[in-house]
């Protein structure tokens with residue numbers, strides 16, 4: 352198993368181990384293309400808040416992501432393929448020697464998902480379309496961060512009474 356494969360597997364195990372009940376999150380409406388739902392996420396050394404992150408299937412969310420940690424962190428949101436692509440990209444971009452400049456991490460066009468790389472204190476916003484089906488994962492693939500627990504749980508849910516499209 353490659354190092355990247357190991358990191359992905361470890362992340363999924365950490366994800367699976369979080370079986371304890373979390374506080375119920377109340378969401379009164381799903382985000383739409385016209386009015387995305389605004390969600391703030393804080394990255395810390397080495398976790399995401401809120402955890403779990405609750406999203407509604409099919410909605411558009413406008414994330415505002417703040418790095419409240421001392422280390423750089425990345426916000427990678429997407430399916431397992433997205434996670435694998437960024438894990439590989441970040442591993443390839445890691446400088447071979449201390450104090451050398453890292454090349455930028457890039458993934459193939461069409462990878463999907465979303466990714467923000469933020470230094471300590473950095474903040475950025477991004478829109479994300481939550482898929483209707485499938486799993487979504489939230490991870491930071493900077494070297495060693497998954498191993499330190501930087502895997503957020505994402506819960507996809509549906510609203511009991513979907514809002515009408517009128518208005």
Ligand SMILES: [Cu+2]
Nearest residue numbers: 424425491496
């Ligand atoms: Cu990180």
